Amino acid sequence: MPEPILTIKNLTKKYGENVIFQHLDLTVNEGDTIVIIGPSGTGKSTLLRCINLLTRPDEGQIWLDDMEITAKDCDEDQVRQHIGMVFQNFLLFNHLTALGNVKLGLSKVKKMSDEAATEKAMHELARVGLADRADHYPGQLSGGQQQRVGIARALAMDPRIMLFDEPTSALDPELIGEVLEVMRQLALDGMTMLVVTHEMGFAREVADRIVFMEKGYIVEEGSPDEMFNHPKFPRTREFLWKITELYGKKETDTN
Amino acid sequence: MDFGQFISYIASGTVYTVGVTLIALPSGLLIGTILALLYVYGGKAAARVMNLYSTVFRGIPPLVLLFILFFAVTRGINLSAFWAGSLSLGIVSSAYQMEIVRGALLSVSGDQLMAARAIGMSRLQSIRYVVLPQAVRLAIPPWSNEAAIVIKDSSLVYALGVPEILRRAQLIGASSQRYLLAYLSAAVIYFLLVFGTTRLLAVLEKKLTIPSNP
Numbered sequence: 215m216p217e218p219i220l221t222i223k224n225l226t227k228k229y230g231e232n233v234i235f236q237h238l239d240l241t242v243n244e245g246d247t248i249v250i251i252g253p254s255g256t257g258k259s260t261l262l263r264c265i266n267l268l269t270r271p272d273e274g275q276i277w278l279d280d281m282e283i284t285a286k287d288c289d290e291d292q293v294r295q296h297i298g299m300v301f302q303n304f305l306l307f308n309h310l311t312a313l314g315n316v317k318l319g320l321s322k323v324k325k326m327s328d329e330a331a332t333e334k335a336m337h338e339l340a341r342v343g344l345a346d347r348a349d350h351y352p353g354q355l356s357g358g359q360q361q362r363v364g365i366a367r368a369l370a371m372d373p374r375i376m377l378f379d380e381p382t383s384a385l386d387p388e389l390i391g392e393v394l395e396v397m398r399q400l401a402l403d404g405m406t407m408l409v410v411t412h413e414m415g416f417a418r419e420v421a422d423r424i425v426f427m428e429k430g431y432i433v434e435e436g437s438p439d440e441m442f443n444h445p446k447f448p449r450t451r452e453f454l455w456k457i458t459e460l461y462g463k464k465e466t467d468t469n
Numbered sequence: 470m471d472f473g474q475f476i477s478y479i480a481s482g483t484v485y486t487v488g489v490t491l492i493a494l495p496s497g498l499l500i501g502t503i504l505a506l507l508y509v510y511g512g513k514a515a516a517r518v519m520n521l522y523s524t525v526f527r528g529i530p531p532l533v534l535l536f537i538l539f540f541a542v543t544r545g546i547n548l549s550a551f552w553a554g555s556l557s558l559g560i561v562s563s564a565y566q567m568e569i570v571r572g573a574l575l576s577v578s579g580d581q582l583m584a585a586r587a588i589g590m591s592r593l594q595s596i597r598y599v600v601l602p603q604a605v606r607l608a609i610p611p612w613s614n615e616a617a618i619v620i621k622d623s624s625l626v627y628a629l630g631v632p633e634i635l636r637r638a639q640l641i642g643a644s645s646q647r648y649l650l651a652y653l654s655a656a657v658i659y660f661l662l663v664f665g666t667t668r669l670l671a672v673l674e675k676k677l678t679i680p681s682n683p
């Protein structure tokens with residue numbers, strides 16, 4: 215029986231009158247890669263931001279392992295250390311080198327010695343294939359390299375789960391592959407991942423489950439085979455077909 | 470009196486001009502930075518108070534404020550004209566410096582703060598290690614401009630009788646009846662001070678520039 219790492223129950227988020235999602239349930243098991251797909255404005259980013267408490271949900275609960283992180287007395291900063299986040303626009307710290315970006319959390323949050331932090335950070339940079347770019351600033355790196363540093367920065371904290379919010383949508387097509395390759399390797403290494411993406415090739419190959427969200431609801435979820443080949447709802451088939459048409463071509467061009 | 474003595478009489482006021490600037494500029498920076506942090510990160514009520522502070526102090530001529538603050542302050546405590554003038558100018562400047570720092574903080578943007586929070590840094594740590602170092606770089610060019618203004622505005626303390634450059638030019642101009650030469654000499658000294666300072670800050674700005682590919 216696999217252990218749930220992340221359990222979301224009855225989650226509701228509103229911005230004023232505007233309900234983003236309502237009564238949402240989702241469970242992520244240890245070692246799973248879950249891919250979330252859905253049209254723009256559906257609340258995918260908002261869901262990820264709720265999970266690492268960058269925004270507060272209005273109702274419902276989230277557990278990380280068996281700790282309720284939505285509890286009032288929960289230490290947010292403590293929780294976020296255990297949840298890695300990778301952003302669409304990388305959001306590297308512009309004034310720090312690649313090494314500095316990966317080290318910052320180790321030094322300031324984990325309070326590691328400079329030497330230990332450097333060693334750990336170099337290890338993470340090597341993991342994403344960027345050990346030789348350690349002293350480069352974000353402005354000296356390609357988008358794909360910046361995103362890999364972003365992944366290394368999150369990994370350095372040894373998170374229980376990694377959240378990816380459209381990690382390749384800001385990238386030129388020829389740079390997408392290198393980022394997806396790092397993510398694929400992470401999944402193989404057993405990292406638990408929740409990935410919002412339009413990359414259907416990645417979803418098909420790497421996901422244990424695909425979750426289709428629309429207008430704040432989870433319409434359907436299932437294995438890639440179920441979702442691509444025998445979806446229960448016509449909306450799922452329609453969306454998958456459209457998205458494969460839109461993004462699939464690009465991907466086969468580059469791989 | 471020969472020309473050398475004439476010039477050196479005026480130039481010896483530089484000590485006061487530099488002194489006033491070295492008190493007004495850093496005290497304005499300190500107050501301005503604290504107020505800017507409150508403005509940006511202190512919630513709505515603090516923002517409203519800071520906005521009022523900024524609007525008031527930027528809406529009154531510095532000389533008028535100088536007199537008001539001078540007479541208000543010296544009524545309570547026994548403060549020399551030099552210190553009262555310097556601190557007054559510092560307060561005036563703090564309103565401008567607050568706007569400079571605030572603009573810089575805002576343009577580093579919430580995204581950088583979010584990314585810092587996402588790795589588990591506290592709000593304070595995120596501001597300290599991620600936002601501020603970037604904001605400082607953005608603030609240098611407008612701050613350089615403000616530094617030039619404070620150097621020039623330091624001449625206003627002449628009105629309180631502080632024997633700085635302008636005051637001395639006025640005195641020696643009157644006693645020698647060579648007003649034009651006196652004021653021209655003062656102008657040259659002020660210009661050199663402003664020019665040197667802005668050049669120095671330009672060098673600093675260049676040194677702190679974050680490397681990037683063209």
Ligand SMILES: Nc1ncnc2c1ncn2[C@@H]1O[C@H](COP(=O)(O)OP(=O)(O)OP(=O)(O)O)[C@@H](O)[C@H]1O
Pocket residue numbers: 229234252253254255256257258259260261
């Ligand atoms: N801070 C906010 N304040 C108010 N409304 C917001 C805020 N953030 C997001 N929204 C709204 O919430 C809805 C969902 O946004 P979200 O970014 O989560 O969607 P998404 O599924 O990630 O879309 P995309 O594919 O475009 O990234 C949108 O209608 C958006 O306008």
Ligand SMILES: [Mg+2]
Pocket residue numbers: 258259260379380
């Ligand atoms: Mg989004």
